[in-house]
Amino acid sequence: MSVKIAIAGGAGRMGITLLQETLAHPNTELTAFSVREDDIPHSLSRIQRAGLAGIDDLAVSRDENLLADAQAVIDFTTPAYSLRLAQSCAEQGIAFICGTTGFSAEQHAQLAALAKQTPIVWAPNMSLGVNLLSHLVEKAAAALDDSFDIEIFEMHHRFKQDAPSGTALALGEAAAKGRDVALKEKTLHAREGHTGVREEGTIGFSVARGGDVIGDHTVMLAGDGERIELTHKASNRHIYARGAVKAALWAQGKPPALYSMQDVLGLA
Numbered sequence: 521m522s523v524k525i526a527i528a529g530g531a532g533r534m535g536i537t538l539l540q541e542t543l544a545h546p547n548t549e550l551t552a553f554s555v556r557e558d559d560i561p562h563s564l565s566r567i568q569r570a571g572l573a574g575i576d577d578l579a580v581s582r583d584e585n586l587l588a589d590a591q592a593v594i595d596f597t598t599p600a601y602s603l604r605l606a607q608s609c610a611e612q613g614i615a616f617i618c619g620t621t622g623f624s625a626e627q628h629a630q631l632a633a634l635a636k637q638t639p640i641v642w643a644p645n646m647s648l649g650v651n652l653l654s655h656l657v658e659k660a661a662a663a664l665d666d667s668f669d670i671e672i673f674e675m676h677h678r679f680k681q682d683a684p685s686g687t688a689l690a691l692g693e694a695a696a697k698g699r700d701v702a703l704k705e706k707t708l709h710a711r712e713g714h715t716g717v718r719e720e721g722t723i724g725f726s727v728a729r730g731g732d733v734i735g736d737h738t739v740m741l742a743g744d745g746e747r748i749e750l751t752h753k754a755s756n757r758h759i760y761a762r763g764a765v766k767a768a769l770w771a772q773g774k775p776p777a778l779y780s781m782q783d784v785l786g787l788a
Contacts, residue, residue, distance in 0.1 A: 525768050526590035527553040528605055530579070531563030534596040534619075534757055536570045541761035542594075543572070548765060550578060550652045551589040557581035583608050590614055592768035597762070599623045603630055615771035617764050618642045621686030635778035639771045643781040644686025646763030650737065651781040652719045657739045660748060663699030666721040668694050668725040668743040675728035675736045684709075690740050692723050701752035 525542050529535040530553030542550045553575075555563035564576055568602060580586050587593060587608055592615040595602050602620040609616040616634075621644045623631065631642060643651065661670060672695070674688040684692075689703075696703035701721070708724040718724075735754040740747060754760075770784045782788040 522547055522549040523570045523769055523772055524549050524551045524589055525593045525765070526586050526636070527552050528586065528593060528595035528601070529554060529597040531555050531559075531566050534760065536567060536572070537757040537761045538594055538596065538764060539567070539572055539575070540570070541758060541765050543575075545765050547769060550575065552578050552580045554583070554586045555579050555581055556572075587612060587614060587682070590721075592617055592771060594619075594764045594768055596620055596764070599627050603627060603634075606631055606634045606640060609636040609640075613638050615768060615774070617646075617767045617771065619644070619646045619690045619760060619764055622682045633777045636776055638776050639774040639779060640777075641767040641771055641779045641781070641784060643763075644690045645735075645765075646767065646781055647752070647754060647758065647759040648763050648766070648781075648785065649759065650687055650752050650754075651763070651787070653737070653739070653750055654691055655787045657691055658694040658698040658749055659743055660739075660750065662700075662741065663697040663698075664741055668741040668748075669718060669720075669722070669724070671724040671726065671740040671742065673726045673728075673736075673738045673740070675722050675733050677732050677734065678730055680729060681717055683726075683729070684725045685735070687735065687737055688725060688727070692725065695739065696722055706762060714758065745779075 525548050527538045530539055542548050593609055594617045595605050596619040599620055599622050602618050605615050643752055672688050672691050674685045692703050706723045708722045738749055738751040740749050767784045
């Protein structure tokens with residue numbers, strides 16, 4: 521039996537990829553996708569150029585139309601819009617799959633509160649490989665003491681607007697969890713000038729932006745005489761869409777809660 525899926529922001533780069541994966545999956549049915557009300561012709565033109573002609577009748581501009589027939593909504597948009605959709609999904613008991621990044625602590629708390637009413641799967645990165653990487657980082661950080669310095673390097677395309685990436689921060693959280701510390705108390709961001717000796721136990725972040733890089737992440741654990749590097753490189757956006765579709769299928773019948781991709785993969 522197919523799961524009926526609606527896609528938020530269907531004309532964006534990620535939205536088009538989600539449309540493609542949902543249409544291609546044997547166990548999913550696309551019921552609707554949202555486009556901006558003030559930009560419908562341009563949005564539909566982008567979708568047609570992506571080889572998705574013939575689905576124009578599924579385009580909607582109002583949230584109530586997006587949710588009308590859906591069993592799951594997949595959303596990779598903006599924090600404010602994501603929370604609005606999460607509220608609507610919670611009211612109607614529809615599974616909400618969210619890959620949006622950039623939530624403030626207050627917004628994330630709101631998302632967690634809405635998950636008491638309906639299953640919500642949220643992950644800053646829905647790639648199956650990245651979520652396995654996060655699991656491995658936690659295990660490695662737990663196994664190696666503070667004599668191993670932890671550095672997280674990430675690079676994305678020139679258009680990405682938040683830094684460090686949500687994925688890099690999630691990897692930092694995994695490392696901090698492995699060390700049983702709070703990430704905010706151990707974080708090192710930009711370094712410049714005479715910084716002095718590195719404080720033991722800190723978790724460093726380095727960020728690069730340029731070109732069309734989809735997403736590269738490396739977690740380095742550097743000790744005296746040896747270094748471990750755990751790396752994931754994304755070559756296309758379909759890996760995130762496939763993970764999101766897998767999460768939408770997995771969430772069917774689950775009790776209300778805030779889930780992660782670790783739950784979806786059975787790693788939690």
